[in-house]
Amino acid sequence: MLRSALLAAGRSEGVRRLVEANPLTRPVVERFVAGATAREAVAVTRRLGERGLHVTLDRLGEDTLEAAQATETVRGYQEVLRLLSDAGLADRAEVSVKLSAVGQFLPADGEKIALENAQLICEAAQDAGTTVTLDMEDHTTTDSTLGILRDLRVDFPWVGAVLQAYLRRTEQDCRDLAGAGSRVRLCKGAYAEPESVAFQDKSEVDRSYVRCLKVLMQGEGYPMVASHDPRLISIAGELAAQAGRRPDEFEYQMLYGIRPDEQRRIAAEGGKLRVYVAYGDEWYGYFMRRLAERPANLAFFLRSLATR
Numbered sequence: 384m385l386r387s388a389l390l391a392a393g394r395s396e397g398v399r400r401l402v403e404a405n406p407l408t409r410p411v412v413e414r415f416v417a418g419a420t421a422r423e424a425v426a427v428t429r430r431l432g433e434r435g436l437h438v439t440l441d442r443l444g445e446d447t448l449e450a451a452q453a454t455e456t457v458r459g460y461q462e463v464l465r466l467l468s469d470a471g472l473a474d475r476a477e478v479s480v481k482l483s484a485v486g487q488f489l490p491a492d493g494e495k496i497a498l499e500n501a502q503l504i505c506e507a508a509q510d511a512g513t514t515v516t517l518d519m520e521d522h523t524t525t526d527s528t529l530g531i532l533r534d535l536r537v538d539f540p541w542v543g544a545v546l547q548a549y550l551r552r553t554e555q556d557c558r559d560l561a562g563a564g565s566r567v568r569l570c571k572g573a574y575a576e577p578e579s580v581a582f583q584d585k586s587e588v589d590r591s592y593v594r595c596l597k598v599l600m601q602g603e604g605y606p607m608v609a610s611h612d613p614r615l616i617s618i619a620g621e622l623a624a625q626a627g628r629r630p631d632e633f634e635y636q637m638l639y640g641i642r643p644d645e646q647r648r649i650a651a652e653g654g655k656l657r658v659y660v661a662y663g664d665e666w667y668g669y670f671m672r673r674l675a676e677r678p679a680n681l682a683f684f685l686r687s688l689a690t691r
């Protein structure tokens with residue numbers, strides 16, 4: 384209930400204005416968001432890199448309804464990729480892109496515009512010497528996102544994508560994407576989805592995650608295990624070993640600000656750990672999904688407002 388309410392609030396303009404206008408929100412947001420600018424994001428990347436961690440940078444923004452804003456997002460990615468390259472960090476960091484931020488929902492030719500914009504970002508990533516992974520948004524976008532992924536991979540075969548274990552279709556999508564050269568970031572899924580398309584029960588989602596992991600680990604692609612769940616992380620290690628994968632043949636991924644000690648532990652023990660670092664001003668939707676994932680975050684947020 385609480386999760387659905389928070390996810391609904393994450394889509395509400397009225398609540399957005401209230402939350403964004405409150406100056407006391409900022410310090411809490413900063414736990415999950417690395418800064419407002421590309422330079423700040425690159426500085427955080429450097430710090431995480433010094434601790435042996437890898438990074439994927441997400442320039443915050445989603446559900447863009449104006450072509451000019453989509454173009455601005457592309458410029459933002461080109462800028463951060465240039466900065467990463469100049470700082471010698473392109474082997475440490477890649478970028479994550481939401482297709483809805485680069486035009487997927489534009490009323491006319493949205494998919495075509497999103498593809499062209501994503502191609503520009505891929506060119507910039509290739510010039511910088513790094514990769515791009517497509518985030519996955521709600522289930523109404525899955526086919527479109529996987530279609531754009533297919534088109535992008537013709538010229539940029541290293542482009543990766545997120546699959547969400549809570550969707551009933553995902554085990555089959557994993558089979559389709561388990562081939563050589565493919566990069567799949569497997570997560571549980573962060574949106575409010577109907578029962579017709581998604582498992583609702585946490586244990587069912589976890590079981591689906593393990594089934595999907597088995598497919599990816601036994602496949603020929605590069606699995607990216609995006610979860611903070613200790614049980615799933617340990618199962619991922621076992622499945623990788625059973626499949627004969629070396630530590631550099633898959634990676635773990637976690638969000639910036641969540642279980643940082645565990646992030647460092649995995650890296651210190653020789654695992655590859657990538658931190659998903661979100662930055663920028665458009666933090667509202669991202670922040671509300673983080674609150675929805677864990678009721679304790681909401682309590683922390685409300686307490687911090689009350690005690691200031």
Ligand code: FDA
Nearest residue numbers: 518519545570571572573609610611612636637638659676
């Ligand atoms: P689960 O929610 O069961 O959490 C396990 C434990 O992790 C918790 O008990 C708690 O200790 C900790 N934890 C988890 N979330 C927390 C939070 N918000 N605050 C504090 N502690 C928390 N989703 C999506 O739909 N599309 C996408 O493209 C992506 N991309 C993505 C990239 C990466 C790198 C990650 C790690 C995650 C995503 N997600 C995502 C989000 C994902 O779907 C999911 O909502 C979160 O990762 C939480 O699920 P866990 O697997 O961590 O398990």
